[in-house]
Amino acid sequence: MTGGQPLLSVEQLTREFDALVAVGGISLNVLPEERRAIIGPNGAGKTTLFNVITGHLEASRGRILFEGRPITGLPPHAVARRGISRSFQLTNLFPRLDVRENLRLAVAAIEPGSYNLLGSGSVRRSAQFDRATQVAEAVGLAERLRMPAGSLSYGEQRQLEVGVALATQPRLLLLDEPTAGMSPEETERMTRMLERLPRSVTLLIIEHDMDVVSSLADRVSVLHYGEVLTEGTFDEVKADPRVFEVYLGGA
Amino acid sequence: MTRGPVPERSASGAFGVLAFAAIVILLAVFPFFSGAYPVKLLQEILIWGLFAMSLDLLMGYAGMVSFGHSAFFGVGGYVAAMLLTKTAPGLTSALIVPALAAGVSALVIGFFSIRVSGVYFIMLTLAFSQMFYAVAFQAAWLGAEDGIVGVPRPAIWGVSLAPPLSFHLYLVALFALVAIGLWRVVRSPFGHVIVGIHDNEARMQAVGYPVNRYKILAFVVAGVIAGLAGALYAQFVGSITPDAFLWTTSGEVLLMVIIGGTRTLGGAVLGAAAFILLQSLVSSYTERWMLILGVTFIVFVLFAPGGIVGALRGRIGVRA
Numbered sequence: 001m002t003g004g005q006p007l008l009s010v011e012q013l014t015r016e017f018d019a020l021v022a023v024g025g026i027s028l029n030v031l032p033e034e035r036r037a038i039i040g041p042n043g044a045g046k047t048t049l050f051n052v053i054t055g056h057l058e059a060s061r062g063r064i065l066f067e068g069r070p071i072t073g074l075p076p077h078a079v080a081r082r083g084i085s086r087s088f089q090l091t092n093l094f095p096r097l098d099v100r101e102n103l104r105l106a107v108a109a110i111e112p113g114s115y116n117l118l119g120s121g122s123v124r125r126s127a128q129f130d131r132a133t134q135v136a137e138a139v140g141l142a143e144r145l146r147m148p149a150g151s152l153s154y155g156e157q158r159q160l161e162v163g164v165a166l167a168t169q170p171r172l173l174l175l176d177e178p179t180a181g182m183s184p185e186e187t188e189r190m191t192r193m194l195e196r197l198p199r200s201v202t203l204l205i206i207e208h209d210m211d212v213v214s215s216l217a218d219r220v221s222v223l224h225y226g227e228v229l230t231e232g233t234f235d236e237v238k239a240d241p242r243v244f245e246v247y248l249g250g251a
Numbered sequence: 252m253t254r255g256p257v258p259e260r261s262a263s264g265a266f267g268v269l270a271f272a273a274i275v276i277l278l279a280v281f282p283f284f285s286g287a288y289p290v291k292l293l294q295e296i297l298i299w300g301l302f303a304m305s306l307d308l309l310m311g312y313a314g315m316v317s318f319g320h321s322a323f324f325g326v327g328g329y330v331a332a333m334l335l336t337k338t339a340p341g342l343t344s345a346l347i348v349p350a351l352a353a354g355v356s357a358l359v360i361g362f363f364s365i366r367v368s369g370v371y372f373i374m375l376t377l378a379f380s381q382m383f384y385a386v387a388f389q390a391a392w393l394g395a396e397d398g399i400v401g402v403p404r405p406a407i408w409g410v411s412l413a414p415p416l417s418f419h420l421y422l423v424a425l426f427a428l429v430a431i432g433l434w435r436v437v438r439s440p441f442g443h444v445i446v447g448i449h450d451n452e453a454r455m456q457a458v459g460y461p462v463n464r465y466k467i468l469a470f471v472v473a474g475v476i477a478g479l480a481g482a483l484y485a486q487f488v489g490s491i492t493p494d495a496f497l498w499t500t501s502g503e504v505l506l507m508v509i510i511g512g513t514r515t516l517g518g519a520v521l522g523a524a525a526f527i528l529l530q531s532l533v534s535s536y537t538e539r540w541m542l543i544l545g546v547t548f549i550v551f552v553l554f555a556p557g558g559i560v561g562a563l564r565g566r567i568g569v570r571a
Contacts, residue, residue: 114460
């Protein structure tokens with residue numbers, strides 16, 4: 001990794017819910033092509049941080065820059081169109097649509113032509129199906145293309161969750177606990193899949209499984225009570241006694 | 252299975268086109284084989300079928316259950332009635348301006364209503380339609396509670412639609428055109444987007460769709476077609492009353508869509524047919540038409556939640 005302008009820059013970001021400070025003045029820089037993990041005990045503000053970055057929640061104070069441009073206060077669809085995509089902690093798919101259509105809708109989101117009322121859009125559509133099929137292969141769902149998302153196994157739904165986020169061709173991909181609730185085998189498969197993603201997709205990943213963090217992340221940020229406790233490589237962070245304390249204290 | 256391999260699709264597509272053409276021809280020649288009363292019933296079914304299809308676009312495809320769809324039916328009906336009685340009765344006054352007026356109403360009502368969902372959307376759309384009802388009921392220039400009577404049938408491109416047969420062909424032609432149009436809309440890129448919004452609005456937003464714009468557009472398209480149906484209704488009956496705006500009008504079209512089966516378009520027309528035929532049949536024997544309707548509705552919700560189309564397909568879940 002080289003220096004230079006960060007892809008994502010979070011400056012003194014604060015989000016309060018009445019008296020509760022969920023995110024309290026977080027500053028964070030993520031470089032292009034970096035793979036950054038965010039860890040911390042429950043209630044540390046990890047998902048709230050994601051929600052503010054993607055516009056699902058408004059910031060109380062502070063600023064977010066993506067590729068040097070402010071995105072603070074933009075609605076979720078506008079953030080997505082800038083090139084930031086996310087997966088959700090709780091599976092958030094199109095349950096009645098098949099796997100291919102789940103992915104195609106995400107592919108088509110960034111393309112023009114979706115206000116076309118009377119045409120079939122068939123040329124663009126078949127290109128979108130091709131792209132959806134590629135993404136399905138990347139997330140290991142090539143055999144499930146025509147199955148409704150709601151009928152997939154839990155692990156497969158988690159794979160599709162990442163696939164839908166990936167299908168919009170983001171430059172920054174935010175993954176909120178992609179392995180949550182997965183069996184060890186499914187976690188292993190998900191980790192491999194994420195490792196295989198092209199480096200051009202910068203990753204910001206909330207994860208509790210330290211094996212996943214150690215094998216994926218270049219750097220780790222530790223959040224505690226809405227603040228950045230420390231930041232560094234996995235080994236640096238692991239050796240930090242404060243991190244040990246936070247996890248033990250929180251347990 | 253809507254999208255099979257290419258040869259299969261074009262084969263079933265060709266079959267569909269032939270079947271549709273056959274139905275349209277049968278509808279068109281119906282008056283030659285039947286008395287005046289069945290023709291009236293058929294015309295009523297065509298008009299309400301258009302109205303029901305427009306609601307199915309909203310409910311079945313976009314997932315927006317409106318309980319105020321009568322607003323657009325009424326606007327179309329009133330605008331057509333006013334223009335036809337006061338100006339030269341042509342294409343513009345009979346169809347174009349009424350449909351546009353309904354579309355503008357849908358833009359305004361939609362702008363406020365789509366901000367909420369579920370039961371709040373139902374209540375808000377209902378409130379707007381009742382406001383329209385109150386205005387129509389009070390306003391002297393709209394004929395107040397008597398509405399507008401003596402609406403003449405228009406002449407289009409020099410052809411008078413006063414003779415029963417030409418009016419019938421006009422209805423069938425419009426029905427066919429709108430049905431084709433809606434069939435295309437639900438298969439267009441836009442149609443797929445609104446189905447995605449129906450399934451998971453939040454995720455559509457998260458992947459980059461400004462969902463409110465699509466919902467407004469769906470609301471306006473549905474409003475335009477409901478307005479067209481209202482305009483045709485005013486020409487069919489020869490009058491329009493404030494009841495067109497009443498919540499029972501919204502309720503009836505909602506029942507038609509549910510009885511027929513949502514997200515099929517064709518189901519909405521079958522629902523309209525079932526509703527109108529049942530009404531005419533039952534009301535000739537008893538005055539307790541609403542009771543029979545209520546029981547029918549309960550039976551459908553309990554035993555055929557997919558409506559007539561769902562029951563015909565054997566089981567629900569085959570669509571999608």
